[in-house]
Amino acid sequence: MTNLKRWLPQLLLAITLPFLAVPTAKSTERALPCSHEGRFHQLPEGLDVDSANRIWCWMKRELGAPLALSPPPVFVGPLGSNNYSVFVFPTAQTPDNAFSIEIGSNTMRYEDPLFVLWALGHELAHVLFTLRPYGFVEQMTYPRISAFTQHCDPEFRRITRGAADVIWNIFHSSQQRSRMFALDRERYGRECAFLSNTIRQQKGS
Numbered sequence: 001m002t003n004l005k006r007w008l009p010q011l012l013l014a015i016t017l018p019f020l021a022v023p024t025a026k027s028t029e030r031a032l033p034c035s036h037e038g039r040f041h042q043l044p045e046g047l048d049v050d051s052a053n054r055i056w057c058w059m060k061r062e063l064g065a066p067l068a069l070s071p072p073p074v075f076v077g078p079l080g081s082n083n084y085s086v087f088v089f090p091t092a093q094t095p096d097n098a099f100s101i102e103i104g105s106n107t108m109r110y111e112d113p114l115f116v117l118w119a120l121g122h123e124l125a126h127v128l129f130t131l132r133p134y135g136f137v138e139q140m141t142y143p144r145i146s147a148f149t150q151h152c153d154p155e156f157r158r159i160t161r162g163a164a165d166v167i168w169n170i171f172h173s174s175q176q177r178s179r180m181f182a183l184d185r186e187r188y189g190r191e192c193a194f195l196s197n198t199i200r201q202q203k204g205s
């Protein structure tokens with residue numbers, strides 16, 4: 001009985017702890033191969049910095065980008081109802097656009113935090129695919145790249161689906177991963193069918 005009394009508080013703590021644990025990527029974040037300067041240090045409230053760093057680091061390794069490459073700044077702002085997030089970059093026509101990512105305020109307010117992380121990962125893929133032709137060196141302006149063209153590149157889709165796996169490895173939410181894959185299939189499947197039809201028609205004319 002005395003023994004049980006002594007162990008009871010510890011036993012209760014051990015039972016309660018898993019319920020108190022808040023999922024973050026902190027425990028594994030230290031093991032990231034990406035150096036300090038190549039990481040996010042601050043993100044809008046609601047976005048987990050450590051998970052974002054895991055996604056960003058994984059993508060850089062997959063695409064052969066320098067591991068010290070800094071991520072762009074991330075802002076929250078009002079976006080059209082069709083957009084969860086956007087990648088903004090300067091072009092000859094809009095040279096004042098800051099190279100950055102914007103997450104819709106409605107996305108932040110109404111979506112699951114894991115889904116918001118994936119939306120950020122999607123834009124980070126745009127960042128890397130836009131920089132890659134320039135050896136990952138930031139330019140003053142970029143040609144007006146059609147998002148469609150990047151979305152329909154099989155490698156782009158491998159990378160964004162991979163981001164869903166990175167998130168799954170941290171949080172193990174199969175429900176959210178299914179949602180990411182469903183959106184990937186539904187939205188980009190439609191876009192890519194449209195793109196390939198357009199290319200076929202152009203070739204035919």
Ligand SMILES: [Zn+2]
Nearest residue numbers: 122126147151
């Ligand atoms: Zn996109």
